[in-house]
Amino acid sequence: MTFIHKYPKAAKVSKANFIVAFIALAIGGFFGFIQALHRTDVFRGFVNSGEYYTLLTGHGVLLALIFTTFFIAGLFVWGVTRSLDREPENMAYTWSWFWLMVIGTVMAAFTILGGLVPDSSIRAAVLYTFYPPLQAHPAFYIGLAMVVVGSWMAAADWFWSYSKWRDDNPTERIPILSFMTLFTMLMWYVCTIGLAIEVVGLLIPWSLGWVVEIEPLLPRTLFWFFGHAVVYFWLLPAYYVWYAILPKLSGGRLFSDSMTRIVFIIFLLLSTPVGYHHQYADAGISVGFKFYAMATTMMLLLPSLMTLFTVIASMEHGAKQRGGKGYFAWISKLPWNNPAFVGCALAGIMFAAGGFSGMINAGMNINLLIHNTIWIPGHFHLTVGTAVALTFMAVTYWLLPQLTGRKLKFKTLALIQPYSWFLGMTLMSNAMHRAGLAGVPRRTAEPEFNTNAMNFEPIFGTMSEMKWQIAIGGTILLISLILFLWVVISSWMAGQKSEKPVDDHIPEPLSGVEHTPAILDNMKLWFALALILVVLAYSFPLWEMIQDGIFSPGALPRPS
């Protein structure tokens, strides 16, 4: 018996979410490949440079918002159902949030792709941050709002399951998979408040023409209220996989239950108040608030190091049980021939490397050195583009058999896939970082004509070498993506049916829940604290911004 036989209804929901996620991944990834060729001037035949921004919007939105949100929904349906041992409470409700998100996605995607149709008035080349005064078709904003509302309903679905489970199990501790899900979604509720106000209160009325003028700073601030935390909305599900599943794949057990819970609580508390660290270069926000954001950002190093320790300790435990020895020699005893394990492990290594450039981004002063250069995409392709995306692909190799009742096909191709993603990303991302230091801008179809710097001067290496690394890296990434889709589609359609297509047993943590202080499970307490921290960070500056009227473009560029 595996998941699909025990929980057929939930399996169906998970699969439906995965289908949408993988379609978004396929289209978005293909756009990424075109971008890599276009902006390096290796090949510009796919689109013209005006249409580049349409592709870039499609790439950012489809991958960072749509792929992630749907995959996370599928993953959490699996985890909540399994750990609470109950199917969703009401299937009509469950399907309604899924379809709401799908309709929203189709609307947003349609407006973006409209930009590729000549003479079309439907367009949305507003890039991933959709800053005004760049304006999209109203259906773009409305579609994205529907996706967000759908995700709120999905979260409510999991809280519903939890409360029913609580009625039946009044004294038990929250099972760890559900704990991680619920805390991630609590954080999501907090941070999407900013996005909801921005989109519903400002962007939709403005794009419909009800409001003619709009101030740029307020929507930017509301965007980044959401924008840093959304990073953790992507990452926490990857952590979820690393904490809950990776130890098992390594042949061991999760090192500590309480450590896991503490880390998720810290992220709930700190993810939203740090948003200003994306606005170091924005005028109109006092230095003091930026400094507060920097300090809180640096505190996020703590849960990151705790995660590093706990996750590696769980892998070391697995390796030692498989006969590994010594300080480092055990690493070779890890299952480097298991695609699901390899993907998660390589994703983790890339994430550690992302920590280095993240530290530069976080520094209030040194940030100016790399601000709006291609260093930034270099950084987030290590984090969301690999730590998250590769983890999701890898865990699919383990989840899919449970959801379909079929064995994975083409194991060798599946094994090549994470290694090739790692290779492609190493090339593309290191070149992006270095090109950024030389001043190459991001989001530019033809950076060679950047008027500020006609001649970029690299610190080491040459511009043409970096350009080729980006293009070749992007090509390898596309090949890796095709391998992934090939393995998934063929296993899904034609994998051999089996009662137990994969070993889906998850062992208990080494240091179990009986050692976990009860206060960690007090969701109301942590949620209230998170709200207080947000109010401390945001109330005063937002109040300053709306002093002269909410839509007024006449707001002072500096605090009055």
Next chain:
Amino acid sequence: MTEGTASSSDSKSPSKSWEQRNPEIEREITIDEYNPKGTLTLTLLYLAIIVLMWVFMFFVEFGGNAPSIIG
């Protein structure tokens, strides 16, 4: 600690024995026997690199006494 004492419902203890389920595992290591010294070394190594880069960054930023947004 064995599976039997587990209080969370994340794990449904299957009927097969521990050895049958984990043929690749040579021996079970309990929490008392386990000493994650490799992990500790790796974590300290990573921390050391971060701190070194942090210090290096200070010189890049302030070494030249160039204007900055706090200044």
